[in-house]
Amino acid sequence: MSQRKRQRLRVTFSTEGSIKYVGHLDLASVWERALRRAGLPVLYSQGFHPQPKIHFASALPVGVSGRAELMDVWLSPPQQPDDVARRLQPMLPRGLHVRAVFEVPLRAPALQTQVRGAMYRIWVESDATATAFRAQLEALLASAEIFLTRRRKKGVVRYNLRPLIQEVRFLGREEDGYAFFARLQSETGSTGRPDALLQALQLADAPRRIERLCLLGVTLDGCEISVADGAGADVNIPAGECIANQPGH
Amino acid sequence: MHHSIDTPEAIWRALDRFLFRVRQPARYVGGEVNSIQKNWDEISSRLVLLFPDTYEIGMSNLGMMILYDIVNEQANMLAERAFLPWVDMEAEMRQRGIPLYSLESFQPLGNFDVIGVTLPYEQLFTNVLSALDLAGFPLRAADRDASWPLVVAGGSAGLNPEPMHAFFDAFFIGEGEEGVLDIMRSYETWRRKFDIRPRVGWHPGGAQLRTTKDILLRSLAHIPGLYVPALYDVRYYADGRVRDIRIKPGYEKDAALPVQKRIMAILPPPLTRYIVPNIKTIHNRPSVEIQRGCTRGCRFCQAGIIFRPVRERPLDEVLRAVDEIIDSTGYEEISFLSLSASDYSRIGELTQAVVAKYADQNISIALPSLRIESFSVQLMETLAQGRRRSGFTFAPEAATDRLRDVINKPISTEALLAVADQVYSRGWTTIKLYFMIGHPTQTMADVEAIADLAHQVWHVGKHYLGHKAKVRLTISTLVPKPHTPFQWVAMADETEIRAQIAYLQHRLGGSAFHLNWNDPRETLMEAFLSRGDRRLSDVIQRAWELGARFDAWEDQFNDVAWQQAFAEHGLDPDWYARRPRDLDELLPWDHIHVGVDKSFLQEQYRLALAGGVVDDCHEHCYSCGILSHYRRERRQAPDDAWGCPALGRGKAHQPVSAHAVPMYFNPEMSPEQANTTRRPQRLSRLQAIGEETP
Numbered sequence: 001m002s003q004r005k006r007q008r009l010r011v012t013f014s015t016e017g018s019i020k021y022v023g024h025l026d027l028a029s030v031w032e033r034a035l036r037r038a039g040l041p042v043l044y045s046q047g048f049h050p051q052p053k054i055h056f057a058s059a060l061p062v063g064v065s066g067r068a069e070l071m072d073v074w075l076s077p078p079q080q081p082d083d084v085a086r087r088l089q090p091m092l093p094r095g096l097h098v099r100a101v102f103e104v105p106l107r108a109p110a111l112q113t114q115v116r117g118a119m120y121r122i123w124v125e126s127d128a129t130a131t132a133f134r135a136q137l138e139a140l141l142a143s144a145e146i147f148l149t150r151r152r153k154k155g156v157v158r159y160n161l162r163p164l165i166q167e168v169r170f171l172g173r174e175e176d177g178y179a180f181f182a183r184l185q186s187e188t189g190s191t192g193r194p195d196a197l198l199q200a201l202q203l204a205d206a207p208r209r210i211e212r213l214c215l216l217g218v219t220l221d222g223c224e225i226s227v228a229d230g231a232g233a234d235v236n237i238p239a240g241e242c243i244a245n246q247p248g249h
Numbered sequence: 250m251h252h253s254i255d256t257p258e259a260i261w262r263a264l265d266r267f268l269f270r271v272r273q274p275a276r277y278v279g280g281e282v283n284s285i286q287k288n289w290d291e292i293s294s295r296l297v298l299l300f301p302d303t304y305e306i307g308m309s310n311l312g313m314m315i316l317y318d319i320v321n322e323q324a325n326m327l328a329e330r331a332f333l334p335w336v337d338m339e340a341e342m343r344q345r346g347i348p349l350y351s352l353e354s355f356q357p358l359g360n361f362d363v364i365g366v367t368l369p370y371e372q373l374f375t376n377v378l379s380a381l382d383l384a385g386f387p388l389r390a391a392d393r394d395a396s397w398p399l400v401v402a403g404g405s406a407g408l409n410p411e412p413m414h415a416f417f418d419a420f421f422i423g424e425g426e427e428g429v430l431d432i433m434r435s436y437e438t439w440r441r442k443f444d445i446r447p448r449v450g451w452h453p454g455g456a457q458l459r460t461t462k463d464i465l466l467r468s469l470a471h472i473p474g475l476y477v478p479a480l481y482d483v484r485y486y487a488d489g490r491v492r493d494i495r496i497k498p499g500y501e502k503d504a505a506l507p508v509q510k511r512i513m514a515i516l517p518p519p520l521t522r523y524i525v526p527n528i529k530t531i532h533n534r535p536s537v538e539i540q541r542g543c544t545r546g547c548r549f550c551q552a553g554i555i556f557r558p559v560r561e562r563p564l565d566e567v568l569r570a571v572d573e574i575i576d577s578t579g580y581e582e583i584s585f586l587s588l589s590a591s592d593y594s595r596i597g598e599l600t601q602a603v604v605a606k607y608a609d610q611n612i613s614i615a616l617p618s619l620r621i622e623s624f625s626v627q628l629m630e631t632l633a634q635g636r637r638r639s640g641f642t643f644a645p646e647a648a649t650d651r652l653r654d655v656i657n658k659p660i661s662t663e664a665l666l667a668v669a670d671q672v673y674s675r676g677w678t679t680i681k682l683y684f685m686i687g688h689p690t691q692t693m694a695d696v697e698a699i700a701d702l703a704h705q706v707w708h709v710g711k712h713y714l715g716h717k718a719k720v721r722l723t724i725s726t727l728v729p730k731p732h733t734p735f736q737w738v739a740m741a742d743e744t745e746i747r748a749q750i751a752y753l754q755h756r757l758g759g760s761a762f763h764l765n766w767n768d769p770r771e772t773l774m775e776a777f778l779s780r781g782d783r784r785l786s787d788v789i790q791r792a793w794e795l796g797a798r799f800d801a802w803e804d805q806f807n808d809v810a811w812q813q814a815f816a817e818h819g820l821d822p823d824w825y826a827r828r829p830r831d832l833d834e835l836l837p838w839d840h841i842h843v844g845v846d847k848s849f850l851q852e853q854y855r856l857a858l859a860g861g862v863v864d865d866c867h868e869h870c871y872s873c874g875i876l877s878h879y880r881r882e883r884r885q886a887p888d889d890a891w892g893c894p895a896l897g898r899g900k901a902h903q904p905v906s907a908h909a910v911p912m913y914f915n916p917e918m919s920p921e922q923a924n925t926t927r928r929p930q931r932l933s934r935l936q937a938i939g940e941e942t943p
């Protein structure tokens with residue numbers, strides 16, 4: 001049997017508004033159905049339970065919006081990337097947007113293995129003074145270890161958040177709270193979550209708005225580095241660190 | 250309760266402050282593909298469809314989605330959705346003064362004209378009170394004047410409306426596809442005439458608004474199928490039985506007695522623009538209704554009576570709907586809905602056609618409710634298409650030939666085992682069996698037979714698969730439902746039920762079996778709520794005040810609250826659930842007519858006790874009442890669209906008789922009648938399942 005020609009596309013997407021409350025697994029089904037509605041020939045795995053071949057770079061935590069999330073989707077036969085973007089967008093639920101689609105080599109490493117960290121912009125309600133809030137952030141960075149507990153399926157796990165915090169930068173007062181920028185490690189098995197950061201600040205239940213500005217990781221050969229829509233303009237994302245969302249050359 | 254948060258913007262802002270820490274927040278925000286948000290200010294007639302349970306359950310309700318689609322099709326109407334928040338969310342909303350709101354526009358329920366509540370089962374009753382209260386409404390219809398939205402219920406649990414009569418302004422009896430528009434139009438006419446628009450915070454009170462509401466109720470009562478409980482009086486005997494049900498003086502020209510179920514002569518086109526939830530729901534797939542109603546006549550089954558007559562959807566319409574649904578939703582699975590899919594006349598062609606078209610597109614097809622026969626195995630084989638075969642479900646409902654005759658589900662144990670053989674031999678590892686305990690005339694021998702049968706079935710599986718073979722059993726207790734031949738029967742005694750379940754647990758303890766059963770206390774609740782009279786409204790309200798809600802959720806069921814509520818009102822749940830009724834007793838739901846005559850049900854009940862089996866009425870019409878009450882509708886439909894014979898035609902093929910003609914009497918039940926049995930009109934079906942006829 002002759003192998004049909006395949007294609008691997010990298011989709012950069014953003015989420016906005018209420019769709020941030022949809023969890024990662026559910027969001028995967030949302031994409032799967034949108035791809036089917038768009039009539040795109042997604043490749044399926046073989047076996048008893050054929051699964052569409054869609055891989056995400058990193059799960060977006062519930063309640064967090066993403067400005068430049070990444071996923072790879074395999075199609076067969078191959079399609080024009082621009083055409084895919086154009087057909088996909090109208091099929092998406094409110095708040096989900098395709099930012100870019102480009103082809104990557106079939107043998108490129110799995111997206112998930114490329115991610116090293118993520119940049120977040122966090123706003124949280126607080127009635128502390130600016131000085132006190134800043135001091136709290138600095139104290140976080142100054143401490144050698146920050147032990148937190150997390151509820152998992154198999155009971156409660158204690159872990160150290162500190163090594164997962166790569167950078168925290170205070171941005172200023174906004175509405176009834178403060179905005180700050182955080183760069184957290186994000187690797188399989190050791191991922192710093194922004195809500196853990198708020199937990200460490202004793203603000204676990206406070207109203208917040210969290211945006212993942214971009215994912216950081218190993219860049220692809222031949223891909224230019226950029227950040228969608230000027231995300232993170234006020235946080236100065238170091239060039240050369242975000243995973244690309246534009247085709248090169 | 251006064252809400253300061255009462256605009257869509259304020260509601261969204263308030264929600265966004267805490268949604269991140271409630272369970273499954275996506276169910277509170279809408280925004281799904283195919284959901285419809287119209288321009289609120291430009292649409293005059295506004296309906297919100299409320300499902301009084303969680304989003305995940307409500308979004309699986311086909312009836313609600315059909316109404317959503319129909320109303321939104323109208324240029325001058327809008328329909329939005331609301332669900333009951335889970336307890337964590339409800340607590341947050343109450344604490345912050347956020348009223349129950351719609352998922353499309355985030356409008357508080359108090360800003361709609363009509364609240365259409367879906368009531369498919371009785372365990373939702375207390376949730377209705379939670380929803381009304383969370384919306385800021387007075388609970389009792391009598392306390393809501395014209396400045397409040399109209400609150401109407403629809404669905405199977407409304408077919409005995411009496412226990413909830415105090416809380417709803419009206420109940421729609423039957424199929425609502427046209428009725429919903431009648432209600433909206435009638436309301437709109439009245440609204441314009443009196444220049445009234447319900448809105449949050451505007452409740453000036455006064456006699457004027459009460460009179461206006463009375464005018465509204467009066468006009469609504471003219472809509473066929475709409476029951477307005479405030480226009481009727483019920484009197485009781487000293488012992489609690491219903492003495493009479495009358496239209497209140499002055500309303501005789503408006504209200505009907507009985508209120509007759511509304512049906513669609515021809516099934517309206519199937520819903521194809523399914524909302525695609527962003528999260529997993531209970532039935533995580535769209536379905537196409539291939540047939541409405543069932544002619545099999547199982548005597549415990551309420552659906553089998555209340556959805557009569559049988560109407561089939563033409564094959565090409567079903568196939569077109571499948572295409573459209575897959576196009577508009579992108580779902581990976583689709584199911585065909587029918588009370589008995591095997592009875593759909595073109596079921597073979599249908600499965601062949603969808604498999605041919607969609608098998609290579611990774612779309613799977615679900616076909617629930619198949620009959621116990623080899624044809625079902627073939628159908629499932631076609632649908633499985635080389636994928637994993639997990640479970641195969643059958644519902645014999647009783648384990649002895651004798652008891653299956655009583656419930657009129659005649660299939661022999663031999664035939665059942667033969668089908669089990671076909672299933673396991675083709676590689677399916679699990680057979681799921683549904684049984685009911687507590688049928689009338691049941692003895693312990695019938696319960697023992699359940700365990701015996703399960704073992705026999707397992708041995709068939711073991712022969713082919715060794716210890717990989719599994720049998721899963723679900724044991725429920727008969728709840729004698731209104732409008733069924735068993736409506737006069739007492740529900741089984743609690744200690745008996747417990748002993749029978751314990752026995753089955755003991756016999757079916759090994760790893761080959763998996764046994765599920767219902768808590769007898771929850772079954773009792775279902776029984777008194779479905780068989781109750783008007784006096785239960787007070788009990789329901791009190792139980793709710795004492796904390797009863799989400800009664801369908803095992804972890805929330807609050808038995809103590811119910812017991813106390815009954816005690817405080819001097820009523821006894823067992824009197825409702827476990828009292829056998831006389832055949833001539835006036836039942837609390839007798840003024841609701843579902844199209845099947847009480848005399849037919851009485852006859853079926855008598856036959857049940859004598860072991861008399863009647864055939865599927867596809868084979869022979871028994872004049873249950875449908876044809877005489879829906880002559881007009883029958884004439885509107887093509888001859889072959891209904892399961893009932895066409896009027897004045899085809900009588901030679903399908904005789905209509907005034908009395909049910911039993912195919913046979915079970916000699917164990919009725920030795921004196923066993924030999925007097927008339928020959929059934931057609932034996933084909935019985936021969937197909939290998940039954941010997943006397």
Ligand code: SF4
Pocket residue numbers: 544557558559866867869870871872873874875876892893894
């Ligand atoms: S009228 Fe006759 S054919 Fe129709 S449902 Fe009743 S018994 Fe069956």
